[in-house]
Amino acid sequence: MFNHILVPVDGSKPSLLAARKAAELSKVFGSAVTAVYVVDPYPFTGVGADFAYGQSQYLSAATAEANTALDAVKSIMEEAGVAVKTLVGEGHAVHEGIVNTMVSVGADLIVMGSQGRRGLEKLMLGSVTQRVLGAVKIPVLVVRE
Numbered sequence: 001m002f003n004h005i006l007v008p009v010d011g012s013k014p015s016l017l018a019a020r021k022a023a024e025l026s027k028v029f030g031s032a033v034t035a036v037y038v039v040d041p042y043p044f045t046g047v048g049a050d051f052a053y054g055q056s057q058y059l060s061a062a063t064a065e066a067n068t069a070l071d072a073v074k075s076i077m078e079e080a081g082v083a084v085k086t087l088v089g090e091g092h093a094v095h096e097g098i099v100n101t102m103v104s105v106g107a108d109l110i111v112m113g114s115q116g117r118r119g120l121e122k123l124m125l126g127s128v129t130q131r132v133l134g135a136v137k138i139p140v141l142v143v144r145e
Contacts, residue, residue, distance in 0.1 A: 014113025
């Protein structure tokens, strides 16, 4: 039913639970799995050249964080006996990076975690999951704690 599952991760507990669910689904459907961690490559755009050193430090830290989260997904998939391809995606907004990755890998299902924020916190912080749901035309399975 699903040929390619995309699992956006950020290292949080809900995203790792989503990776476990994606592994289960992959085994059932024989699906390929790609895990992506999205990094904003230019978070200091418009701030000025004075932050060039900060940009380099940011990218190093963001890449290290991405690799840590993706390594956790690799372990989950190995434990389940599922092959996974991992990517560090780019996007000024995380949901844009997820959508771009979905298109580039040809995913037909997204399995992602959600923090389950409500009320004012959701209004102030927004929701990557909500934005992905509004931007894609493929099924999205949302996994919550």
